[in-house]
């Protein structure tokens with residue numbers, strides 16, 4: 133056995149533990165009774181500690197040294213060399229993080245997530261506050277342990293989006309605001325009321341589920357290697373490329389909720405299912421630093437895939453021209469007064485709203501900026517947890533002109549802070565930006581792509597994405613992937629052009 137193979141076997145074992153942790157998390161968010169939260173928290177903490185002790189160990193240090201000596205002369209661009217670099221980078225960062233801190237975060241996270249769910253239900257920020265304060269303190273400890281030059285946020289986002297910094301995000305956000313706010317102003321000024329309100333009707337949940345399955349299978353999600361369940365906060369999680377779980381949630385009146393969450397999570401699932409088989413159980417599918425064992429390049433890169441399939445494909449006029457018949461077959465009465473164009477307009481209605489996960493494509497990134505700016509200010513100590521509801525309400529007023537009637541629809545709406553996911557929110561906006569850049573490149577490279585998408589044929593796009601992005605797993609950083617595929621670095625031009633074209637046409641505000 134070569135030194136590299138010995139390291140690979142060691143990493144594979146660690147990888148297995150990460151996937152078992154994922155199984156526990158999947159169960160926690162789909163099946164587990166709420167009463168299980170505290171014992172599940174201890175189970176997660178125990179297993180997390182064991183996993184970490186395998187990775188941050190003298191064994192790993194020795195195996196890494198030996199493998200590096202052996203691979204030194206090999207092609208520096210090979211998967212082998214890249215896996216080695218990933219392992220080394222992760223090891224150097226992981227060993228700075230005390231394992232008792234990891235365990236404390238895991239234990240608090242499970243309990244805090246349960247407290248948050250109840251607090252949200254009961255509109256009771258005060259009961260969640262001590263947990264959030266502790267979680268913030270742990271995140272500050274984590275940032276200090278990882279280390280940073282300019283901003284604690286830089287250390288935390290490293291877990292999700294290596295290469296991104298608070299300073300870079302400030303620049304990106306400024307560009308986005310400059311493009312989005314004037315567009316939104318033009319749209320809101322002309323918005324005509326909908327003639328029929330499709331979301332007053334009732335949509336049978338079993339029929340919704342069937343439709344979610346149909347549409348996700350249509351874009352290529354492989355149900356022989358995955359499944360769809362329901363969860364109050366939809367997510368995708370994978371145990372390897374051969375077992376990918378997606379979830380959605382159902383509202384009897386609001387059909388778009390289940391459909392677009394399913395397409396979104398299936399977009400994540402497509403990434404995982406199309407990673408090259410030879411990368412399974414290697415460093416190139418292990419998320420050594422993040423919290424979900426994501427196999428893709430980064431969280432932003434993962435979000436590029438979910439948003440591309442949910443929005444740029446799933447919310448396109450072509451998609452519903454092609455598939456409106458399915459919708460009508462499932463819901464003949466509810467859709468009696470609608471046609472494809474009407475449905476397209478209804479699911480692309482732009483209006484400032486309170487809830488991030490229901491936000492349209494134009495306002496969505498404003499919700500992300502608000503959260504990210506608040507996180508940065510919390511980490512800086514510029515605002516206190518006590519002030520959060522007020523700060524939140526002031527910011528949403530500033531960006532969207534709205535005042536939340538309660539904290540449930542304000543500061544309590546997202547799960548992320550409860551389990552400690554600080555640094556994670558901007559990956560959604562990075563995903564939106566990447567999706568626009570990548571799809572523009574795909575159209576440039578495949579002039580017949582538009583015609584195929586209009587025909588409801590998604591195979592060519594899926595193959596191209598697999599070839600250029602998915603199959604590589606974590607071998608390339610998001611920046612490297614973008615440069616390889618588009619020749620550009622992350623920039624907002626394609627996203628702003630996409631929004632401008634789509635919505636100035638929809639609202640006649642050229």
Ligand code: ZN
Pocket residue numbers: 396400435438
């Ligand atoms: Zn997502």
